[in-house]
Amino acid sequence: MSKADAVPFETTLFVKDHCLCLATQRAARALARRFDEALKPAGLTSGQFSLLHALNREAPPSIGAVASLLAMDRTTLTANLKPLERRGLLTTAVDPADRRGRRLSLTDAGRAALAAAMPIWRATHAEIDARLQAFDGEAMRSALGALA
Amino acid sequence: MSKADAVPFETTLFVKDHCLCLATQRAARALARRFDEALKPAGLTSGQFSLLHALNREAPPSIGAVASLLAMDRTTLTANLKPLERRGLLTTAVDPADRRGRRLSLTDAGRAALAAAMPIWRATHAEIDARLQAFDGEAMRSALGALA
């Protein structure tokens, strides 16, 4: 690697200011930390809150359907289910109509955890939403930056 | 938990459509997967690409400075450095001016990896950017959704 081939510092500055992947990762980390902190009294992380919500419906969804809803790798979801199942917040059951599949259901404890978390989510989300009022369209990257 | 206290399904739908944390996590996962896949020929993940860029400057930055730049927990960064240092893409050295701190520097191999990744980043990012042209202001959540 000769010096002439190295990425110039100006290019690095351009990536830092334009990379949507980086901006989104930064915002995702910052938001997760914030909700994780806020949701602590409810005993849930931000990801667990979203996961339990995905199960809060009449017909218990399959693993693949939930993974798709969360835009998450299927195997990641499998791993994320374990601590929640261990704590008795959800149950898994083989789908009688298709024995390859498994159906995910909230338990009463899971529904209670979700109910306890809702007021916290409302309050925290309102604060974050308020910060976004200042932004409009093209400023999406700026908005992501402001969240981080 | 009586049934009356459970979170209604309508509330779950509201959270799914309005939660900025979930939308950002979804977008972050999807974007990371996409860049991870694209950057494979360069031997880097999206996170490693951002990390190496953070080191591409004259004065080697400290761990804390880089963690802040990436909006990442300091200990996460420490862990992320290990595989890259093992591969010889960066080096760490105690700061002579403050022996508590460590300075992070790219090696020639690290600069070469970054240079190899740049054209891939440009191409991939251009594709994603094109998808955002359709969106404006309030549609930030929609835009995040479209990315996922």
Place this chain on the structure above:
DNA sequence: GCTAATTATGTTGATATCAACTTAATTCGT
């Protein structure tokens, strides 16, 4: 100058993330 507060980082344990590979059940083509 000396002690206390602060700062920069390391370590550990739990959880999250994904790719690659494997297993089992269903569906499809003939």
Place this chain on the structure above:
DNA sequence: ACGAATTAAGTTGATATCAACATAATTAGC
């Protein structure tokens, strides 16, 4: 009906993420 292709999940290994706790160096107050 039967073998092949497809689909749903599980398993494993590497990496990423963060909180809580611990250590060492610097700085601030007196």
